[in-house]
Amino acid sequence: MIEEISTRVCIAGGGPAGMMLGLLLGRAGIDVVVLEKHADFFRDFRGDTVHPSTMNLIDQLGIRDAFERIPHARLPRLDAVVDGIRLHAIDFRSLPKPNRDVTFMPQWDLLDLLAEEARHSPSFRLVMDADVTGVTWTGQHVTGVMAQTPDGELRVRADLTVAADGRDSTVRQALDLGVDQFGVPIDLTWFRLDRPVAPVPDTLGYLRDGSVLITIPRPEYLQCGLLIPKDGFSDVKAAGMDAFRDRIRRVAPRLGSVVDGLRSWDQVKLLSVQIDRVQRWSRGGALCIGDAAHAMSPVFGVGINYAVQDAVAAANILVPVLRESGVGPAAIDRALVRVERRRRMPTTLMQRVQMVVHGVIGRGRDMVVLHNPPTMGERLAIRLVLPLVRPLIARLVGYGFRPERIDADVLGESGSR
Structure with a gap:
């Protein structure tokens, strides 16, 4: 019935x-x-x-x-570590009160x-x-x-x-x-990592050698997402868990002490972006x-x-x-x-x-966003341009259009x- x-x-x-x-x-x-x-x-x-x-x-x-x-x-500022250089990418404190964080x-x-x-x-x-x-x-x-x-x-x-x-x-x-x-050139692998014993600054993302790792701070652990090529998860698994962990270590060395917590592909989920x-x-x-x-x-x-x-x-x-x-x-x-x-x-x-x-971010592993140390032009951009565009980025991300x-x-x- x-x-x-x-x-x-x-x-x-x-x-x-x-x-x-x-x-x-x-x-x-x-x-x-x-x-x-x-x-x-x-x-x-x-x-x-x-x-x-x-x-x-x-x-x-x-x-x-x-x-x-x-x-x-709650984070009033979102940092990104790009090729080993920490950038204060988004600062929501430029937004009107009371809600000035993510x-x-x-x-x-x-x-x-x-x-x-x-x-x-x-x-x-x-x-x-x-x-x-x-x-x-x-x-x-x-x-x-x-x-x-x-x-x-x-x-x-x-x-x-x-x-x-x-x-x-x-x-x-x-x-x-x-x-x-x-068309989207990437997918996302989704997994948890323990927080390192040594405090790590809250960081939204790490970029190095064309790899991008998202790290979302949850109260008891880090919820992480590693970007991979579109429809490439089978290749990632075929390369083995050791290679997957090594890639995380390369893009985010400060998480190297906890990455061995990934022991099985059952801990890694795929999001088709x-x-x-x-x-x-x-x-x-x-x-x-x-x-x-x-x-x-x-x-x-x-x-x-x-x-x-x-x-x-x-x-x-x-x-x-x-x-x-x-x-x-x-x-x-x-x-x-x-x-x-x-x-x-x-x-x-x-x-x-x-x-x-x-x-x-889909350009591949040879992409260099920032040199380390930065070139003169990159240093000027970090010191002069980024502070000018930071409020615009905060507005775009915090409120949308x-x-x-x-x-x-x-x-x-x-x-x-």
């Missing part, structure tokens, strides 16, 4: 975009159901970086105290926080372990989704269906919106946001934050429409087009910046808690 639920909005996917949109719609009194494929939010590879743009929204939601109770690392928090903790806050709204419902298998149609109009749960099939009927189910979105595939794929964007973000009765609309590269760690910005823009535009009594599908569809118009440009610009960075704010009528009175 098929269980049925009727709601105003059904959101497929409980990631940053889906949970933030569900929270905001619930706060605004809009009936919303969020379907999350897994039984919990714990996934080892999910972005950790919570940028100032997102922290501003956490403050707007009035959940900063709850956020602060979750273990996290926060590293496991994404599952952030999602648990958003879900807990959303549950305070009686119009919000979260269904875990509900794997969306397809959409339902009336003619050319989407009317909801089908999902598989441990108890059997679930049909959710909705006036609006939102695809927030990631880069491999089932809903996006069903909508057949067309996807533009942008991709950049893509749907040609249309919506069709009758359905909208794509977050990775379902645009897969982002790990460059600058903007994925979470752009997904959240999508959700806020969608809530700001949709809530006034969904609150109107007797509003028809045509009015909702017009609002969906407005969401795309607002978010397409900042997404496209950030993806173009990411592709430029990929072009630089169009940071969103939650409208007052979306927040409601509970937004001041």
Whole structure:
């Protein structure tokens, strides 16, 4: 027997975009159901970086105290070690107060926080372990989704269906919106290293001889990502674990004392890096946001934050429409087009910046970014040019191209808690 639920909005996917949109719609009194494929939010590879743009929204939601109770690392400055030379690459202290740093928090903790806050709204419902298998149609109009749960099939009927189910979105595939794929020359291997006994300055990345190692400081360990050539993981494994560890030692000598903690390929996961964007973000009765609309590269760690910005823009535009009594599908569809118009440009610009960075780091192992010691020209650039562009980089990474704010009528009175 098929269980049925009727709601105003059904959101497929409980990631940053889906949970933030569900929270905001619930706060605004809009009936919303969020379907999350897994039984919990714990996934080892999910972005950790919570940028100032997102922290501003956490403050707007009035959940900063709850956020602060979750273990996290906060860095006002992001350093990179390039060919053995430490650079103060990004300094968020140039941004307006109060949020002038980047926060590293496991994404599952952030999602648990958003879900807990959303549950305070009686119009919000979260269904875990509900794997969306397809959409339902009336003619050319989407009317909801089908999902598989441990108890059997679930049909959710909705006036609006939102695809927030990631880069491999089932809903996006069903909508057949067309996807533009942008070639990326790298993939990412993902693993943990213990923190060295001797303190190591917090460092976002190491670059040497064409190798790039990302090091994200989590409370008890370093979450690391080593860039490899696209589709090259089988070659990396064929070379052996000793060669993999040696490569880490070469690019980040200060981590040499802990790299022997990698003993098996079972400790190393592969992220296939991709950049893509749907040609249309919506069709009758359905909208794509977050990775379902645009897969982002790990460059600058903007994925979470752009997904959240999508959700806020969608809530700001949709809530006034969904609150109107007797509003028809045509009015909702017009609002969906407005969401795309607002978010397409900042997404496209950030993806173009990411592709430029990929072009630089994809040049190969012979690439020299800085000489050691630096040449006269490089020293002048470090001393004179970098301080000038550092605030611009902080603004680009911290806020993106169009940071969103939650409208007052979306927040409601509970937004001041």
